[in-house]
Amino acid sequence: MASDVLMKKLTQAILEQTITKRANATHKGDYGRILIIGGTEQYGGAVIMNALAAVHSGAGLVTVATHPSNFTALHSHLPEAMVTDYTQDLTSFIRSADVILIGSGLGEQLTILTTTLSSVTPEQILILDGSALTLLAEHQLNLPDARVVLTPHQMEWQRLSRLEIAEQTPENNLTALATFPAQTILVLKKCHTQIYTENDSFELTIGGPYQATGGMGDTLAGMIAGFVGQFHVSLENAVLAAVYAHSAIADDLARERYVVLPTQISAELPKLMHRYAEKKTDKL
Numbered sequence: 006m007a008s009d010v011l012m013k014k015l016t017q018a019i020l021e022q023t024i025t026k027r028a029n030a031t032h033k034g035d036y037g038r039i040l041i042i043g044g045t046e047q048y049g050g051a052v053i054m055n056a057l058a059a060v061h062s063g064a065g066l067v068t069v070a071t072h073p074s075n076f077t078a079l080h081s082h083l084p085e086a087m088v089t090d091y092t093q094d095l096t097s098f099i100r101s102a103d104v105i106l107i108g109s110g111l112g113e114q115l116t117i118l119t120t121t122l123s124s125v126t127p128e129q130i131l132i133l134d135g136s137a138l139t140l141l142a143e144h145q146l147n148l149p150d151a152r153v154v155l156t157p158h159q160m161e162w163q164r165l166s167r168l169e170i171a172e173q174t175p176e177n178n179l180t181a182l183a184t185f186p187a188q189t190i191l192v193l194k195k196c197h198t199q200i201y202t203e204n205d206s207f208e209l210t211i212g213g214p215y216q217a218t219g220g221m222g223d224t225l226a227g228m229i230a231g232f233v234g235q236f237h238v239s240l241e242n243a244v245l246a247a248v249y250a251h252s253a254i255a256d257d258l259a260r261e262r263y264v265v266l267p268t269q270i271s272a273e274l275p276k277l278m279h280r281y282a283e284k285k286t287d288k289l
């Protein structure tokens with residue numbers, strides 16, 4: 006049966022609307038203070054990819070709260086990022102962040118998640134990815150009063166919504182989203198990722214299987230953090246632009262590659278953003 010939900014197709018117009026040229030008299034404090042929480046000993050790569058994407062998106066200040074065994078690797082990839090031990094009290098770090106991204110490679114660290122959920126405030130943006138979504142579902146945790154973005158892939162959304170992947174129709178997804186606090190944004194990742202808000206739904210028509218590499222979603226989550234921390238047209242626009250840019254870069258790179266690595270996407274971000282800030286839209 007055809008869907009009654011009108012899914013708007015994302016185009017490069019979302020990049021033109023969202024990515025703006027920077028004003029001269031600005032500083033790092035104007036471009037988002039991002040706190041990334043995740044990365045067990047096994048999954049350090051996940052937060053490294055979050056942070057690479059956030060910094061290459063233009064985030065002003067990025068701090069990564071992770072297992073100490075990841076500090077050296079993170080710094081060797083990205084000296085721009087600050088680090089802190091995620092087993093220590095994170096409340097002061099949470100308080101001073103504009104955007105908190107938690108969950109990529111978080112594994113079974115339930116206490117870190119519950120502390121974060123109880124510490125965020127309504128004006129903060131909270132992005133929940135990876136293991137945070139699985140823990141949320143397993144322990145039936147409530148979302149806090151904050152500006153929440155969920156970034157599940159289909160299996161994570163199955164755990165959260167109790168909808169089998171085959172049942173994840175636009176109608177069912179919207180009904181499931183309505184059980185979360187109003188204004189929660191859902192980025193349902195798959196081939197042709199869909200984005201749902203309380204009142205609207207959008208579909209990506211770009212991207213492809215050359216993106217099917219571990220870390221591709223960690224990179225998207227870091228980009229979303231970077232975009233929402235600096236582009237304030239609306240939270241929805243910034244999320245949509247990050248989702249579109251992620252796959253637009255992948256498509257561009259895939260013209261000459263069999264697979265596209267997550268870190269290659271991050272490396273290309275400043276170029277793509279420069280093109281759109283300058284409205285040089287001929288290439289993509």
Ligand SMILES: NC(=O)C1=CN([C@@H]2O[C@H](COP(=O)(O)OP(=O)(O)OC[C@H]3O[C@@H](n4cnc5c(N)ncnc54)[C@H](O)[C@@H]3O)[C@@H](O)[C@H]2O)[C@@H](O)CC1
Pocket residue numbers: 047048049050051052108109110111112134135136137139158159160161194195196219220221222223
């Ligand atoms: N380098 C790293 O440190 C990496 C760490 N990762 C972290 O590993 C943890 C576990 O995440 P995973 O996603 O691997 O494991 P999950 O168990 O959450 O999900 C993977 C399972 O879902 C299935 N699936 C069905 N539809 C899917 C879809 N559209 N996209 C992706 N999977 C789909 C897969 O076949 C697989 O069985 C997360 O915290 C994640 O952030 C991953 O991001 C991979 C890279």
Ligand SMILES: Nc1ncnc2c1ncn2[C@@H]1O[C@H](COP(=O)(O)OP(=O)(O)O)[C@@H](O)[C@H]1O
Pocket residue numbers: 135157158194195196197198211212213214215216217218219220221222223224225
């Ligand atoms: N076949 C595909 N076509 C388009 N996009 C894909 C495809 N496979 C994976 N992706 C994209 O790659 C990302 C994978 O996210 P996720 O599974 O969370 O990765 P990870 O947790 O390993 O970082 C999503 O943005 C998804 O849309």
Ligand SMILES: [Mg+2]
Pocket residue numbers: 134135158222223
């Ligand atoms: Mg993931």
